[in-house]
Amino acid sequence: MSVSMTETEARARGARDDKAERAKLTVKDFKGQVDPDWCPGCGDFGVLSALKQAIVELGLQPHEVMTVSGIGCSSNLPGYINAYGMHTLHGRALAVATGAQLANHELKIIATGGDGDGYGIGGNHFLHCMRRNVDLTYIVMNNQIYGLTTGQISPTSVKGMKTKSTPFGSVENPINPIPLAIAGGATYVARGYTGHVKHLAELIKGGIQHKGFALIDAFSPCVTYNHDNSHEFFKQRTRMLADMGHDPTDFNAAMEKAYMWGEVIPIGLFWKRDDLPSLDQLEPVLADGGPLARRPLGVPPEIAQALIRELM
Amino acid sequence: MSRFDLAIAIGGAAGQGIATPGDILARIFVRRGLHLNAYNAYQSIIRGGHIFLTLRTSDQPVLSFGDNIDILIPLNQDTMNRHLRLMKAGSAVLYNSDKIKPTTVAEGVQLCPFSVKELAPALKGDLVQNTIALGVVLRLIGVEFKILEDILFYQFKRKGDAAIAENVGVARAGYDHAGAHFKPFPFVLPDTGRKLAFFEGNQALAMGGAAAGVRFYCAYPMSPASGVLHWMARHGRQLGIMVRQVEDEIGVINMAIGAAHTGCRAMCATSGGGFALMSEALGSAAMMEIPVVCINVQRAGPATGVPTKTEQGDLLQVMGAGQGDYPRIIVAPTTIPDCFKTVPQLFNLVDKFQCPGIVISDLLLSEGRASVDAAELDFNVPIDRGEVIGLNGAALPPDDGYKRYQITASGISPRALPGTPGYVHVVATDEHDQEGVLISDEFTSANKRQAIHEKRMRKMEGVMPLLEPPGMFGPVDAEVTLIGWGSTQGVIREAVQKLGDEEGIVANHLQIKWLVPLHAEAIVSILSRSKKTIIVENNYSGQFARYLRSETSIVADGHIRKYDGEPFMPHHIVDGVKAILAGATRKYVPVHEIMV
Numbered sequence: 001m002s003v004s005m006t007e008t009e010a011r012a013r014g015a016r017d018d019k020a021e022r023a024k025l026t027v028k029d030f031k032g033q034v035d036p037d038w039c040p041g042c043g044d045f046g047v048l049s050a051l052k053q054a055i056v057e058l059g060l061q062p063h064e065v066m067t068v069s070g071i072g073c074s075s076n077l078p079g080y081i082n083a084y085g086m087h088t089l090h091g092r093a094l095a096v097a098t099g100a101q102l103a104n105h106e107l108k109i110i111a112t113g114g115d116g117d118g119y120g121i122g123g124n125h126f127l128h129c130m131r132r133n134v135d136l137t138y139i140v141m142n143n144q145i146y147g148l149t150t151g152q153i154s155p156t157s158v159k160g161m162k163t164k165s166t167p168f169g170s171v172e173n174p175i176n177p178i179p180l181a182i183a184g185g186a187t188y189v190a191r192g193y194t195g196h197v198k199h200l201a202e203l204i205k206g207g208i209q210h211k212g213f214a215l216i217d218a219f220s221p222c223v224t225y226n227h228d229n230s231h232e233f234f235k236q237r238t239r240m241l242a243d244m245g246h247d248p249t250d251f252n253a254a255m256e257k258a259y260m261w262g263e264v265i266p267i268g269l270f271w272k273r274d275d276l277p278s279l280d281q282l283e284p285v286l287a288d289g290g291p292l293a294r295r296p297l298g299v300p301p302e303i304a305q306a307l308i309r310e311l312m
Numbered sequence: 313m314s315r316f317d318l319a320i321a322i323g324g325a326a327g328q329g330i331a332t333p334g335d336i337l338a339r340i341f342v343r344r345g346l347h348l349n350a351y352n353a354y355q356s357i358i359r360g361g362h363i364f365l366t367l368r369t370s371d372q373p374v375l376s377f378g379d380n381i382d383i384l385i386p387l388n389q390d391t392m393n394r395h396l397r398l399m400k401a402g403s404a405v406l407y408n409s410d411k412i413k414p415t416t417v418a419e420g421v422q423l424c425p426f427s428v429k430e431l432a433p434a435l436k437g438d439l440v441q442n443t444i445a446l447g448v449v450l451r452l453i454g455v456e457f458k459i460l461e462d463i464l465f466y467q468f469k470r471k472g473d474a475a476i477a478e479n480v481g482v483a484r485a486g487y488d489h490a491g492a493h494f495k496p497f498p499f500v501l502p503d504t505g506r507k508l509a510f511f512e513g514n515q516a517l518a519m520g521g522a523a524a525g526v527r528f529y530c531a532y533p534m535s536p537a538s539g540v541l542h543w544m545a546r547h548g549r550q551l552g553i554m555v556r557q558v559e560d561e562i563g564v565i566n567m568a569i570g571a572a573h574t575g576c577r578a579m580c581a582t583s584g585g586g587f588a589l590m591s592e593a594l595g596s597a598a599m600m601e602i603p604v605v606c607i608n609v610q611r612a613g614p615a616t617g618v619p620t621k622t623e624q625g626d627l628l629q630v631m632g633a634g635q636g637d638y639p640r641i642i643v644a645p646t647t648i649p650d651c652f653k654t655v656p657q658l659f660n661l662v663d664k665f666q667c668p669g670i671v672i673s674d675l676l677l678s679e680g681r682a683s684v685d686a687a688e689l690d691f692n693v694p695i696d697r698g699e700v701i702g703l704n705g706a707a708l709p710p711d712d713g714y715k716r717y718q719i720t721a722s723g724i725s726p727r728a729l730p731g732t733p734g735y736v737h738v739v740a741t742d743e744h745d746q747e748g749v750l751i752s753d754e755f756t757s758a759n760k761r762q763a764i765h766e767k768r769m770r771k772m773e774g775v776m777p778l779l780e781p782p783g784m785f786g787p788v789d790a791e792v793t794l795i796g797w798g799s800t801q802g803v804i805r806e807a808v809q810k811l812g813d814e815e816g817i818v819a820n821h822l823q824i825k826w827l828v829p830l831h832a833e834a835i836v837s838i839l840s841r842s843k844k845t846i847i848v849e850n851n852y853s854g855q856f857a858r859y860l861r862s863e864t865s866i867v868a869d870g871h872i873r874k875y876d877g878e879p880f881m882p883h884h885i886v887d888g889v890k891a892i893l894a895g896a897t898r899k900y901v902p903v904h905e906i907m908v
Contacts (some may be wrong), residue, residue: 005494033738062736063731063734076750079740084737086738088569092562097570099530099568102528102554104730107731125559125563125566172840245629263384278619284549293766294575295704301691301692307547311510311689
């Protein structure tokens, strides 16, 4: 008598195979087609490394992940990781990522870019992506400078900073992305430092696991154009929020920590809430039927008839 | 058999409720199988101003809103002042004599005053005069009261029996008043015994998108394109279309591109200003080779321009949108039903050639209304997604050697949808090689750049054979050929008929729908037989004339241009042709006599 596998058994076996397959993947499996062209010592290497670690630890496969970036040194990241990727226009990563996420909510979409890309030219998309609580993980490699354009102030450059575009010192106040994100509706707000890759990987992992919009602002020093906010600068000042007894579900505490800047600069998870659904969860069209992108096209005849009747 | 032809115009201020009687009349016409063409002239104002809705109906297809008005319904004195002087013998003017007084009137125009105070003493509110006027007009054109009663019942049933009774009562009072005091038109509104449908151009575009299988629609509100968003928003859930209102048009097009890349058919619509913001991203869709459809509903520019007025002033914008050379397909639907048919055609093309497609409409087409035979609204359209790996989750053996931008003879490289195992790749707006690896940053390669750029551009060569070439309408040996593009097809065709019937001038007509790529050789061949050519377009600088010249070296003998914000009326073109043929001018710019 032949024994056929029951559906449950098959599923269980599939899950085991899947798990075995997943377990095999290491950080090396996520090496991209080309090596990064970042300057030696660039903080972005730390983000790339942390991102790969987070993906491996979550057991994700290359085809399940899509990175979406804008333009800038850090936005070259999709080319350096073995996953689906979109290297879009300057400032537009979050808009493109939103469309992609809503069209295929089974993909793990990670938007990456720099402070100029995200907080400057892409600022409007950033605001609206947060209030919509789109299920994205957004990693901003914040070096407080425009690097690829050879050194001009960015939205996060500190007041007084001298660059090619501000030879006498910037007179403008910088954006502080952490309180902006907390107030703006992001449901997971963290800051890392590329000098602490393991910690950063944990923050990214938490962001990917979080259902909703997760911002991870990562201090990613530019060794070529920003000599003020260097590794030295951050090493001396960054302090883990976890060591400060911070409760990331306490809004007031999160805001208070978010404004700390000076001799002590906190890193870690500032703010997290799990009680708000993400945009894809709120969208009735996605209620059932799987990702939009996989649904068959066409209008059923009875609906077509109803549409025509409206016109008569 | 002479043609039945009737035009009714309703005018008033914004907020006076012109849309409702307009809709009721339109419905009465199409339910009797009469054809319809309607145009609403309005301003960017929520209350006040001057709105003027013209509904023209006939037992034959109606090509434009026409030159004449048979029945004028001024809802305020301003409308009376503006339009009464243009009314001709045989026409009628219906108005509330409590508030509105006639100005100078031509002989033979029947004035049909009614007093709201007398006919509906118990009722208050501005809208009563509209209902009475409907009763009057239907009596004058021989429509039985029962039809209006049924429509009013349907319209007011949510407000309860009292409201129905009230409205039916005043409509009846108007109907009977007209029977007692006014001379009816010498005809009974025909009934062909079948039913037609009617829709607005924006609805047609949206429905075309639905038929094409659009799964993601996003937009930022902008007149006169918002109608597409409104239709999509109302029907999206029923159809499984995700509809999003986005923070700005840059976000709109980029969101659509993101959705399209994962495998959805994605569409957006805007007007010229929003389109300008989308320019860079349209180029990025071409660079990443992602199919997406964008509709530009033109309004009078530049800048904010005249938001509620029409123009064909964005041709050069859509052709030149974005930096660099890139493949794009641009189409200008020629009628409202054609809007419905064009969108699925364009989706098949952009999917096949993996590039952006642009529909260029305008206010006249998008906010105009036309009748359509329901049989023409076939939602079961052919769908060709092109070469796609991983569509509908279909699995293919993983391919280690997959190259997203593989160089092929056709220029088309199979695209793999994100999420498909074994086809991982990166798409980039930076120049890249076959694998998708950037060649712009580290080691720029002139050879690779040339090869991949040629691959992308080569795709356009495959598009043209799939497009229906333009054809000449009318006798080959005509005295003069009128050339137009997009929305002006109907009015030019009517002008051709008028030239023949009333002026003894034999004209023919060439209308261009597919603008990019352009059937240059076919056009040269068609026009080689023309004795004189006149290009008709709704802009100042002759954007199409310049384009045609650049692509074919054809220099038209004359130009008829209009850029006052209002669409052409048939007589504008007739007058222009006469003036140009008489040698009075090479460029004729009509004066829009109607003060709207």
